[in-house]
Amino acid sequence: MDEAAVPAELARLWRISSESRLGRPAKLDVGQVVDAAVALADREGLAAATLPRVAESLGVTKMSLYRHVGSKDELLALMQDAAAGPVPSSLDGTGPWRERLRLWAGEQRALFTRHPWLATAPVSGPPQGPNLIGWFDAALRALRTTGLDWGAKVGTIMLVGEYVRANAQLTQGLEAGRSDTGKDQAAAEQAYGRAMAALVSPERFPDAAALFASAAFEDTGADTAQADFDFGLDLILDGVAAAIGR
Structure with missing residues (x-):
């Protein structure tokens, strides 16, 4: 060199x-x-x-x-x-692309949990350092067998990576917003749903009123953050699967 x-x-x-x-x-x-x-x-x-x-x-x-x-x-x-940091050993090797890309997204999410400021740090260009190139390489390896061309692979990685980043920012914002209430996310969502049900009239906001009148905010489960993350990631991976199928 x-x-x-x-x-x-x-x-x-x-x-x-x-x-x-x-x-x-x-x-x-x-x-x-x-x-x-x-x-x-x-x-x-x-x-x-x-x-x-x-x-x-x-x-x-x-x-x-x-x-x-x-x-x-x-x-x-x-x-x-x-x-x-170096790519986790869990991302070594190959396998079904969806399983590998989901694992990559989960490790990225864990990274933002360890270093919350990374999710809000400005991005001024593509990865250039050895560690970030390592993460990029691991994501490319996950897509190796998909048949997607290089442009589609890079686009997929950018989409999944930005989803994980945005989800981390949202999670941090929600945690900061309820820090003074002592409520977990499930309790905060229940309180929000009940308050909105009392305020939102079906005459003015018919579909929003129907949502708040339902049990959607009452039966959210214990770890709503994980459920929300998985739901959004699955939608994206369904789209990637459709692109691969074409």
């Missing part, structure tokens, strides 16, 4: 060192900077992972970080790839 042809930000993302091994070892490296930033984001949210806060947590000056991270945007890219 011609390392000279690799842009500096990609070299740091892939941990390709351009420094001489001679002389005193550096007190700080890219990995330490990124680990500190991810730890801050995990504890306090993405907004906390600023260059000054990262520098403070490492006991160095902000300017010293620029030797390892070129900009705030680059730090975010490094954080996203580091937080994604």
Whole structure:
């Protein structure tokens, strides 16, 4: 590989060192900077992972970080790839595409649970780092036997990935909204349904009134978040199956 042809930000993302091994070892490296930033984001949210806060947590000056991270945007890219981590062993191997893609989506959902800020971090382009490429490769492998062309495979992965991401954002929002009530999602949905049933008149909102008058919000089950996730994912996978069938 011609390392000279690799842009500096990609070299740091892939941990390709351009420094001489001679002389005193550096007190700080890219990995330490990124680990500190991810730890801050995990504890306090993405907004906390600023260059000054990262520098403070490492006991160095902000300017010293620029030797390892070129900009705030680059730090975010490094954080996203580091937080994604290596692909779980559960995604190794091959098998029925629907089973494998469902498993991939579930592992992505678990990733957003471990690092909630990942679900709301801005996306500025396709995956570029080794860990995110690993996740992308695992999804492509899940679709290997489908007969879909490359464009359809990439489109499918984007659709499923964005669904998981949006679901994680929704889940986080709902959890934050009921944090002061002490209710779980099932209880919150029941309270919502009862309140709307008292307010929504069939004359003004006939179909919404019929919904709230039904038992839809009373018999939701214990883990409504999982049920909602599975329902939406199944709809998407049904569409993928139809595309494969064509």
